Amino acid sequence: MKSDLDLKTKYDWYERAVQNPESEVDFMRTWFKKLHGRFPLVLREDFCGTGAISCQWVRKSAEATAIGVDLDPEPIAMGKERHWSKLSPTAKKRMTYLEGNVLEKHKFTADVICAFNFSYFIFKTRPQLLSYFKKVRQGLGKQGVFFLDLFGGPESQKIVTDKRKIGGLTYYWECQSFNPITAECTFAIHFRDAKGKKHENVFTYDWRLWTIAELREILTEAGFSRSIAFWEGDDEKGGGDGNYTPSEIGENCDAWVSYIAGLV
Numbered sequence: 573m574k575s576d577l578d579l580k581t582k583y584d585w586y587e588r589a590v591q592n593p594e595s596e597v598d599f600m601r602t603w604f605k606k607l608h609g610r611f612p613l614v615l616r617e618d619f620c621g622t623g624a625i626s627c628q629w630v631r632k633s634a635e636a637t638a639i640g641v642d643l644d645p646e647p648i649a650m651g652k653e654r655h656w657s658k659l660s661p662t663a664k665k666r667m668t669y670l671e672g673n674v675l676e677k678h679k680f681t682a683d684v685i686c687a688f689n690f691s692y693f694i695f696k697t698r699p700q701l702l703s704y705f706k707k708v709r710q711g712l713g714k715q716g717v718f719f720l721d722l723f724g725g726p727e728s729q730k731i732v733t734d735k736r737k738i739g740g741l742t743y744y745w746e747c748q749s750f751n752p753i754t755a756e757c758t759f760a761i762h763f764r765d766a767k768g769k770k771h772e773n774v775f776t777y778d779w780r781l782w783t784i785a786e787l788r789e790i791l792t793e794a795g796f797s798r799s800i801a802f803w804e805g806d807d808e809k810g811g812g813d814g815n816y817t818p819s820e821i822g823e824n825c826d827a828w829v830s831y832i833a834g835l836v
């Protein structure tokens with residue numbers, strides 16, 4: 573379904589609502605350094621959309637390079653305008669958009685590959701996801717780390733809409749269907765603008781909701797030597813504090829977002 577918004581507004585609102593490239597890049601660099609005693613240099617951002625993470629990555633170090641991979645020329649064109657164009661001339665040379673499929677074999681290896689905003693949920697069967705994780709494993713160097721995020725909890729399987737104010741804008745995250753047999757689900761993002769007009773189905777998603785345990789098993793099967801599950805700290809007001817640390821026991825919250833790192 574086509575959104576009624578112009579492209580610039582659509583991506584601007586999306587990024588304001590669901591992206592935080594600064595904290596995601598800091599998270600990956602920090603944990604890579606803790607694991608390997610050095611900062612990572614080469615990033616492959618799978619399902620990169622506008623490549624906001626890749627652009628942030630090359631800002632962090634004069635040696636860092638990033639390749640953002642996405643099938644769709646629309647977010648890539650928006651990303652060039654919104655992010656890449658604002659980089660310094662030298663940083664521009666270190667960030668490349670690749671219009672292509674994450675399942676393709678690439679000629680380079682990366683220190684870090686990331687798949688964020690749950691994008692790999694498009695792979696709905698174990699063989700499909702295993703084949704993607706194997707491609708990721710092949711695309712990483714000797715000390716490579718694969719970072720992915722996911723969400724879960726009983727609330728995430730209910731047909732409900734969460735809403736959040738972002739300045740004058742209201743962001744809606746709607747679970748439109750959930751099949752308990754296959755774990756297939758559909759979600760949509762809507763916005764209400766400052767004048768009160770609602771823009772429906774600006775982004776829609778047709779996914780499988782994977783669990784941490786399933787993902788870690790598939791990472792092992794794909795050849796990763798180990799994986800780390802990260803769980804968010806408590807803000808003591810019933811919410812998360814934005815600080816993710818390795819954990820094997822998570823509080824059974826109604827809704828949560830988590831990260832996993834797969835190590836070569």
Ligand SMILES: C[S@@+](CC[C@H](N)C(=O)[O-])C[C@H]1O[C@@H](n2cnc3c(N)ncnc32)[C@H](O)[C@@H]1O
Nearest residue numbers: 619620621641642643644672673674688689691
């Ligand atoms: C949920 S968006 C995520 C964008 C961005 N990573 C973010 O964090 O907001 C998913 C993106 O994956 C892209 N995509 C879907 N299937 C793909 C594939 N097989 N290979 C490359 N990109 C794909 C879509 O074009 C879309 O831009």
